[in-house]
Amino acid sequence: MSSVNKIVLAYSGGxxxxxxxxxxxxxxxCDVVTFTADIGQGGEIEPARVKAEQFGAVxxxxxxxxxxxxxxxxxxxxxxxALYEGEYLLGTSIARPLIAKRLIEIAVHTHADAIAHGATGxxxxxxxxxxxxxxxxxxxNIIAPWREWDLNSREKLVAYADAHRIPVDKNPAGRSQxxxxxxxxxxxxxxxxxxxxxxxxxxxxxxxxxALDKAPDESEHIELDFxxxxxxxINGEALSPAAVVLRLNxxxxxxxxxxxxxxxxxxxxxxxxxxxxxxxxTILLKAHRAxxxxxxxxxxxxxxxxxxxxxxxxxxxxYWWSPERQMLQQMIDASQATVTGRVRLKLCxxxxxxxxxxxxxxxxxxxxxxxxxxxxxxxxxxxxxxxxKLNALRMRIASRLRR
Numbered sequence: 001m002s003s004v005n006k007i008v009l010a011y012s013g014g015x016x017x018x019x020x021x022x023x024x025x026x027x028x029x030c031d032v033v034t035f036t037a038d039i040g041q042g043g044e045i046e047p048a049r050v051k052a053e054q055f056g057a058v059x060x061x062x063x064x065x066x067x068x069x070x071x072x073x074x075x076x077x078x079x080x081x082a083l084y085e086g087e088y089l090l091g092t093s094i095a096r097p098l099i100a101k102r103l104i105e106i107a108v109h110t111h112a113d114a115i116a117h118g119a120t121g122x123x124x125x126x127x128x129x130x131x132x133x134x135x136x137x138x139x140x141n142i143i144a145p146w147r148e149w150d151l152n153s154r155e156k157l158v159a160y161a162d163a164h165r166i167p168v169d170k171n172p173a174g175r176s177q178x179x180x181x182x183x184x185x186x187x188x189x190x191x192x193x194x195x196x197x198x199x200x201x202x203x204x205x206x207x208x209x210x211a212l213d214k215a216p217d218e219s220e221h222i223e224l225d226f227x228x229x230x231x232x233x234i235n236g237e238a239l240s241p242a243a244v245v246l247r248l249n250x251x252x253x254x255x256x257x258x259x260x261x262x263x264x265x266x267x268x269x270x271x272x273x274x275x276x277x278x279x280x281x282t283i284l285l286k287a288h289r290a291x292x293x294x295x296x297x298x299x300x301x302x303x304x305x306x307x308x309x310x311x312x313x314x315x316x317x318x319y320w321w322s323p324e325r326q327m328l329q330q331m332i333d334a335s336q337a338t339v340t341g342r343v344r345l346k347l348c349x350x351x352x353x354x355x356x357x358x359x360x361x362x363x364x365x366x367x368x369x370x371x372x373x374x375x376x377x378x379x380x381x382x383x384x385x386x387x388x389k390l391n392a393l394r395m396r397i398a399s400r401l402r403r
Contacts, residue, residue, distance in 0.1 A: 004030055008103055018051055018161070085262070089282065119146065224343050311325070
């Protein structure tokens with residue numbers, strides 16, 4: 001690292017990354033470029049630019065990446081129906097490869113020879129950022145201050161900030177006890193009282209979704225139009241991928257949809273407890289599976305379900321840019337060629353209920369074959385006898401032997 005001349009820092013403008021900006025300048029004696037990504041986390045992004053200027057960044061990049069995030073990362077992931085360990089919709093995980101990509105691109109643009117991030121040495125994000133960066137530039141230098149410095153407590157961080165005149169909110173009143181991460185797809189909560197997995201989260205922790213007892217008693221029907229696996233319209237209104245996620249977030253939050261309280265297995269080896277709000281994603285997953293149920297071949301659908309946990313783990317563990325994820329994505333995307341049509345949903349008190357699905361050209365549902373009434377010769381029920389006997393053959397042979 002002695003040869004580092006310029007560093008691109010993933011910069012939020014918060015306490016940690018503001019301290020990191022100064023620490024990098026002092027420790028590596030080099031120029032620091034800041035990159036702030038707007039991926040729908042809410043709040044003001046521009047103050048990060050002001051802080052970066054104040055603390056001496058030589059170049060400042062503040063970018064609106066919401067459309068790219070939804071189109072090129074969220075939507076491909078939902079084509080796979082990805083769930084990590086059966087519950088987590090991967091809201092934080094899926095944002096990291098985009099940030100890693102832009103860090104590398106900005107490093108090339110600014111002739112920087114290193115990138116830096118504010119992820120801790122205990123979490124998954126350090127792995128996600130760095131695996132992605134190395135996959136895109138195998139020769140990049142990566143600096144992770146939390147693995148190098150001795151500022152391992154809030155008291156030390158505040159003391160460092162005071163020494164370098166970095167503004168810090170020292171009044172704990174009104175400050176969240178949780179570590180949070182938000183983007184277009186979700187918001188997460190860790191730390192604080194959540195470190196005891198027996199303690200129920202306080203009601204005032206949740207920021208997006210209403211509590212079930214405060215959600216409307218009246219259900220709300222919505223219709224989603226799909227084209228090749230992606231939602232292109234809500235209630236007949238054509239929307240971009242980012243606008244779809246935002247609209248579904250509004251609908252889901254109003255009805256208390258999308259809360260999750262999970263103990264998950266981190267890639268670095270420990271179990272951690274996290275709470276998540278993913279209202280739009282919860283609706284999107286339910287609707288997409290309903291659309292696939294009508295338009296996907298049985299064996300294709302089952303194969304996707306078998307591969308999904310591996311695909312989800314690749315995203316969770318930081319392997320978005322790996323050849324195996326890209327290979328799986330090609331297969332998944334090919335499966336979506338016929339996933340086109342409309343799904344009708346009912347939203348009520350935390351529930352997403354599928355109440356209708358149709359596809360004009362791609363439905364594999366044959367009413368003549370499925371009906372309990374006269375099928376007009378579409379299905380010969382006597383064929384089932386031979387089918388059953390052939391499939392029972394191995395079990396009949398084994399049964400005779402046991403006798």
